[in-house]
Amino acid sequence: MFEYEGMTDAALSISSPAPAGDEIRALRSRIQQMQATKLDSRSVRTHPALESLLPGGTLKAGSAYSVERSTALVMALMAGPSADGVWCGVVGMPDFGLEAAAGFGIDLARLALVPHPGDEWLTVTAAMADVVGVVVTVPPKRVPDSAVARLQARIRQREALLIVLGEWPQSEATLRITESRWTGIGSGHGYLAGRQAVVSATARGGLGRPRRARLWLPDGDELFRPVEGQVGAGQVGAGQLGSGQLGSGQLGTGQLGTGQLGGGSGLERARPRILHEVAS
Amino acid sequence: MARGRRAGAAGRSTPVRSMVVWCPDWPVVAMARAEGVAEDAVLAADEFLAVIEKGLVYACSAAARADGVRRGLRIREAQARSPRLRVFELDTAVVNRAFEPVIMALEELSPGVQVVRPGTCALRARGPARFYGDEEGAAVAFLARLAEIGVTDARIGIADGLFAADHAARLPGRELVRIVPPGGSGDFLAPLPVGFLGGLEGADELIPLLGRLGIHSLGEFARLPLEDVQSRFGDDGARAHLKASGRDGQPVVPRIPPEVRESVSEFEPPLDRIDQVTFGIRAAADLFVQRLSESRLVCTGIRVELTSERGQVRERSWLHPRWFSSSDVVDRVRWQLQGGDAIETALESGISRVRVIAEAVDASAKHETGLWGSGSEERVHHGMARLQSMVGHEGVLTATIGGGRAPGERIRFAPWGDRVEASGAGAPWPGSLPPPLPSTVFEQPRVVQVATAEGEPVEVSARGELSAAPALFSETGALHDLRPLSAWAGPWPTEERWWDATAHRRVDRFQVVDDCGGAWLLALENHRWRAEARYD
Numbered sequence: 001m002f003e004y005e006g007m008t009d010a011a012l013s014i015s016s017p018a019p020a021g022d023e024i025r026a027l028r029s030r031i032q033q034m035q036a037t038k039l040d041s042r043s044v045r046t047h048p049a050l051e052s053l054l055p056g057g058t059l060k061a062g063s064a065y066s067v068e069r070s071t072a073l074v075m076a077l078m079a080g081p082s083a084d085g086v087w088c089g090v091v092g093m094p095d096f097g098l099e100a101a102a103g104f105g106i107d108l109a110r111l112a113l114v115p116h117p118g119d120e121w122l123t124v125t126a127a128m129a130d131v132v133g134v135v136v137t138v139p140p141k142r143v144p145d146s147a148v149a150r151l152q153a154r155i156r157q158r159e160a161l162l163i164v165l166g167e168w169p170q171s172e173a174t175l176r177i178t179e180s181r182w183t184g185i186g187s188g189h190g191y192l193a194g195r196q197a198v199v200s201a202t203a204r205g206g207l208g209r210p211r212r213a214r215l216w217l218p219d220g221d222e223l224f225r226p227v228e229g230q231v232g233a234g235q236v237g238a239g240q241l242g243s244g245q246l247g248s249g250q251l252g253t254g255q256l257g258t259g260q261l262g263g264g265s266g267l268e269r270a271r272p273r274i275l276h277e278v279a280s
Numbered sequence: 281m282a283r284g285r286r287a288g289a290a291g292r293s294t295p296v297r298s299m300v301v302w303c304p305d306w307p308v309v310a311m312a313r314a315e316g317v318a319e320d321a322v323l324a325a326d327e328f329l330a331v332i333e334k335g336l337v338y339a340c341s342a343a344a345r346a347d348g349v350r351r352g353l354r355i356r357e358a359q360a361r362s363p364r365l366r367v368f369e370l371d372t373a374v375v376n377r378a379f380e381p382v383i384m385a386l387e388e389l390s391p392g393v394q395v396v397r398p399g400t401c402a403l404r405a406r407g408p409a410r411f412y413g414d415e416e417g418a419a420v421a422f423l424a425r426l427a428e429i430g431v432t433d434a435r436i437g438i439a440d441g442l443f444a445a446d447h448a449a450r451l452p453g454r455e456l457v458r459i460v461p462p463g464g465s466g467d468f469l470a471p472l473p474v475g476f477l478g479g480l481e482g483a484d485e486l487i488p489l490l491g492r493l494g495i496h497s498l499g500e501f502a503r504l505p506l507e508d509v510q511s512r513f514g515d516d517g518a519r520a521h522l523k524a525s526g527r528d529g530q531p532v533v534p535r536i537p538p539e540v541r542e543s544v545s546e547f548e549p550p551l552d553r554i555d556q557v558t559f560g561i562r563a564a565a566d567l568f569v570q571r572l573s574e575s576r577l578v579c580t581g582i583r584v585e586l587t588s589e590r591g592q593v594r595e596r597s598w599l600h601p602r603w604f605s606s607s608d609v610v611d612r613v614r615w616q617l618q619g620g621d622a623i624e625t626a627l628e629s630g631i632s633r634v635r636v637i638a639e640a641v642d643a644s645a646k647h648e649t650g651l652w653g654s655g656s657e658e659r660v661h662h663g664m665a666r667l668q669s670m671v672g673h674e675g676v677l678t679a680t681i682g683g684g685r686a687p688g689e690r691i692r693f694a695p696w697g698d699r700v701e702a703s704g705a706g707a708p709w710p711g712s713l714p715p716p717l718p719s720t721v722f723e724q725p726r727v728v729q730v731a732t733a734e735g736e737p738v739e740v741s742a743r744g745e746l747s748a749a750p751a752l753f754s755e756t757g758a759l760h761d762l763r764p765l766s767a768w769a770g771p772w773p774t775e776e777r778w779w780d781a782t783a784h785r786r787v788d789r790f791q792v793v794d795d796c797g798g799a800w801l802l803a804l805e806n807h808r809w810r811a812e813a814r815y816d
Contacts, residue, residue, distance in 0.1 A: 071720045071816050074719075075719060087660055095720045095721055097720050098679050098681070098721075099681055099721075100718060101719075103715055103716065111678070112660075112667075113676070113677045113678070113679065114667060115675075115723070117671060118671065127663060128667065132663075177797075182797070186767055191714055192791050192793075192799050193716075194716065218716045221715075
């Protein structure tokens with residue numbers, strides 16, 4: 001009897017297509033989340049600031065990660081493996097800020113660049129994945145599924161790490177900056193000294209709950225680190241203003257060096273105001 | 281003590297009959313040839329040329345000398361004396377390389393050539409004199425051979441001792457061959473001024489001192505007793521005394537001709553496709569590398585010379601991060617043929633000759649792979665070489681940080697495998713950006729627009745005054761895309777090369793934050809706003 005009732009329930013739920021479709025999709029996404037690309041993927045050294053964001057708390061060798069519109073986040077992902085002495089390759093990014101990368105702890109001596117792969121993007125990226133541990137790339141506008149599958153297979157086989165700036169269908173996690181606030185700069189005074197950003201990460205498939213973290217990306221010492229507490233953050237912000245004032249002093253000497261300008265620039269006028277803010 | 285014995289030994293040994301071949305103004309001739317000045321113009325002495333080393337005249341052509349240009353003058357003064365003077369920076373590698381054919385031509389006629397300096401070489405006179413009958417005959421034969429390779433103004437001096445022979449060759453006069461009879465070196469040198477001792481060890485002190493002592497000629501110096509000179513001027517003085525008296529025992533030390541490791545492929549008829557050429561040299565490259573490895577050497581640098589059917593020569597040196605295998609050699613030749621363009625396969629004019637010369641060789645024992653392989657580095661080099669064969673030699677880059685103000689200027693790129701030369705990274709560079717640095721530095725600066733709240737473009741006056749506070753910002757440069765700015769700072773003026781009217785650059789830099797929290801580094805130059813970098 002109970003079985004019969006259960007059967008009717010099941011029959012009913014199958015007969016009504018809309019809720020069943022939802023359920024199947026939800027179940028599929030659960031399965032996809034629980035399926036690792038490989039059972040025992042080797043974990044790669046990860047920058048501590050990003051640990052809370054990534055599924056499993058670490059970067060996994062042989063998988064892909066995508067980042068939306070932030071080269072600084074790409075560099076944060078690269079910084080961990082590069083500090084471990086892993087070779088990095090950057091394909092198709094002529095605008096990659098190398099000096100910033102060096103400041104963030106990426107070893108330029110173990111970095112190879114192919115700024116203009118041209119039509120050979122897939123071959124070049126695949127060949128790069130053969131030799132280096134971390135491949136950073138911007139895919140062309142339209143990548144055929146077959147190319148994605150081939151590159152993904154190559155990455156998995158070589159246990160390399162693929163970091164894509166842009167969309168990537170098979171990424172382990174997608175990172176993006178949802179909120180960004182710069183410190184040290186006002187209207188007409190100071191300079192960019194640090195940024196507090198809220199980074200959100202969506203795990204594989206895009207259906208899990210996004211993880212969020214508030215990070216310094218970077219702080220005044222070119223470091224990535226989590227923001228400790230809102231109150232503390234406010235104090236750090238004031239400290240940044242202080243260093244901002246210092247920085248403007250340096251720039252002032254720059255002006256002297258070029259033999260330019262009296263007190264006319266926005267910067268010169270700004271200095272007393274910053275002092276005032278620090279004092280208050 | 282040891283030095284004293286050396287001087288004594290030199291005194292006891294009898295001077296060797298020496299022959300010095302001198303090519304006048306060799307640095308000028310060699311540099312002019314390298315810079316493409318017509319050679320007969322140099323020889324006809326109507327071209328005003330000077331070679332400069334560290335801001336001073338090192339050598340000059342006969343025409344310039346007639347105008348009063350001398351060695352050791354400053355460029356400005358030389359140009360004032362000879363207004364039509366053309367100056368070249370001295371490149372010792374070029375000068376030495378140009379002299380190589382001369383030495384080889386002499387070595388064909390007589391072994392044991394010593395290169396004194398580029399332009400001058402010495403031989404023992406006895407052998408050639410016996411072979412050609414007498415010294416004069418030998419000298420004429422040598423001059424004839426040199427004229428065949430295009431050196432028509434060489435002079436030869438023959439005397440007892442290198443010093444006397446050198447001056448016999450260099451003494452002004454019309455005769456091309458000057459022979460000082462055996463035993464006559466002392467008499468020959470006697471009337472010459474003591475200034476001719478210049479260039480010897482300790483001569484800088486000796487020559488002015490002799491002048492103050494009233495000794496003006498080498499003969500007067502030679503008449504002083506050797507013991508007195510040695511006790512007063514030391515060993516250097518004693519050696520100078522021996523030279524001045526024509527009893528210079530300095531032997532001719534022949535050079536050991538270097539074994540040239542090269543591979544030459546000639547194509548008849550000339551080949552006009554890159555793949556034909558690379559295929560044509562494959563076997564030669566194999567043989568080249570095989571010969572090197574037979575003598576237990578590996579090659580870490582090569583020079584490739586490509587001669588086209590029109591006679592143009594393109595040469596370039598290539599380095600290898602490890603050592604060249606035969607396929608690496610073929611790759612380098614192909615890249616040089618492509619000239620940075622990875623797609624072009626046809627050539628402007630056919631290639632008739634490819635010459636590959638080993639520039640740097642090393643013992644192969646130092647480059648042996650370990651028992652378990654040399655690990656990841658080797659794999660990386662192989663992989664990058666493969667990438668280079670896909671996107672061209674200049675397509676795979678490594679970078680270092682150098683000096684400069686704008687973020688894009690500070691990075692120095694070098695093709696994979698070449699050495700990166702970075703300079704000025706440690707210098708202060710006032711006006712450069714404070715950290716944190718932008719994570720995106722645009723290869724081509726983007727056109728943007730910055731406007732006041734009313735939509736007027738923001739300008740900076742020559743004195744650095746802003747026309748109004750920036751309030752709106754357009755990422756694309758289009759006016760309908762203007763969005764509000766949440767923060768801005770600047771202008772930070774940079775005035776570069778104000779002393780040079782053509783290279784002068786005045787840039788005002790700004791940092792701005794747009795309403796989405798994205799930060800930009802902007803530059804205002806000639807009333808145009810550009811985004812140089814982005815903090816994304």
